Amino acid sequence: MSDGGERIEVGTDQDVVRVRQLVRTVAVSVKLSLVDQTKLVTAASELARNTLVYGGGGAVEVSRVDNGRRQGIRIVFSDQGPGIADLDLALTDGYTTGGGLGLGLSGARRLVDEFDIDTAVGRGTTITVTKWCR
Numbered sequence: 001m002s003d004g005g006e007r008i009e010v011g012t013d014q015d016v017v018r019v020r021q022l023v024r025t026v027a028v029s030v031k032l033s034l035v036d037q038t039k040l041v042t043a044a045s046e047l048a049r050n051t052l053v054y055g056g057g058g059a060v061e062v063s064r065v066d067n068g069r070r071q072g073i074r075i076v077f078s079d080q081g082p083g084i085a086d087l088d089l090a091l092t093d094g095y096t097t098g099g100g101l102g103l104g105l106s107g108a109r110r111l112v113d114e115f116d117i118d119t120a121v122g123r124g125t126t127i128t129v130t131k132w133c134r
């Protein structure tokens with residue numbers, strides 16, 4: 001089950017800041033622990049920045065989810081940018097095509113409970129992450 005969610009269009013650095021703030025607010029509202037709030041905000045920040053920098057902008061949607069046992073947060077990052085040709089490579093620690101640290105995707109994956117990437121070259125990228133309350 002999921003609520004309607006809230007959507008932020010990501011086209012500037014300021015939008016990435018708004019994503020961080022929204023994720024923090026929703027994380028508090030579902031009573032994620034302080035440590036898990038910080039992990040999720042960190043992951044969301046990295047993924048939203050990728051949406052902006054590599055995806056050429058896009059959207060982030062944050063919703064509360066409930067699987068009958070637990071509450072959690074799901075965040076979907078989507079862009080219609082170039083896509084990722086080699087996902088395994090992109091998920092390797094230290095791999096970057098943009099002169100970054102190359103730890104955004106791989107780090108984000110470790111910081112959440114569920115991590116899914118749907119990408120196609122020339123079409124774009126959609127990344128869905130979920131963190132559950134424990």
Ligand SMILES: Nc1ncnc2c1ncn2[C@@H]1O[C@H](COP(=O)(O)OP(=O)(O)O)[C@@H](O)[C@H]1O
Binds near residue numbers: 046083097099105125
């Ligand atoms: N939304 C995206 N669209 C296209 N390529 C992406 C996207 N997100 C990540 N990538 C690719 O994956 C690489 C690794 O991303 P990441 O781990 O965040 O490292 P960094 O941002 O430091 O480059 C990027 O350099 C880029 O080539």
Ligand SMILES: [Mg+2]
Binds near residue numbers: 046050104105
């Ligand atoms: Mg990155």
